[in-house]
Structure formats: structure tokens, C-alpha cells
Amino acid sequence: xxxxxxxxxxxxxxxxxxxxxxxxxxxxxxxxxxxxxxxxxxxxxxxxxxxxxxxxxxxxxxxxxxxxxxxxxxxxxxxxxxxxxxxxxxxxxxxxxxxxx
Numbered sequence: 001x002x003x004x005x006x007x008x009x010x011x012x013x014x015x016x017x018x019x020x021x022x023x024x025x026x027x028x029x030x031x032x033x034x035x036x037x038x039x040x041x042x043x044x045x046x047x048x049x050x051x052x053x054x055x056x057x058x059x060x061x062x063x064x065x066x067x068x069x070x071x072x073x074x075x076x077x078x079x080x081x082x083x084x085x086x087x088x089x090x091x092x093x094x095x096x097x098x099x100x101x
Contacts (some may be wrong), residue, residue, distance in 0.1 A: 009056035015063050016048045 025046060030036045
């Protein structure tokens, strides 16, 4: 049997723990009226897929490439918003500027 730490890509595991699926599962298992907590049994029952180490590395590579694409798109969206705001200011300035005859 392979020791657990040798069959796990730490970055793969981090992505699994940060995934929306994991957090939705955690949220659905929160119990308590005043202080919300999670039952240790619920955590023990939570399954994280453990593909072979090579496949974990491939998944990490793909996830990180997609995350890079998302960061690039977010930057592009922000630049577009800034550009649109600048254009709007120019249009409003021209529309409301006193007419020069």
C-alpha cells in the first residue's frame, strides 16, 4: 500500500478543498442555531476523488491554465469597463458643453 502523502498531489488536494462542490457540501452539513459547526462524521464521510498521481498532475495543470484564463478575462473586463466609463464621460462632456458658434 502506498502511503497517503505519496499518492496525493498537494495542489490537487488544495483545489479540491477550495472547490465550490466542497464548500456547498460543507454548507449543507452545517448544524446549530447559534454557532454553526460541522459534524466530524460529515467530514469523515466526504469523499474526494483520488485519481492516480499522474492524472492529478494533469488536472492541476488544466485547472491552473483555466484559472489563468479567468484572471486574464477579469482584467480584460475591468479594462473594458474603464474604457466605457471614459467614453461615457467624453460623450457627456461633449453633449453638455456650451455650443460654440
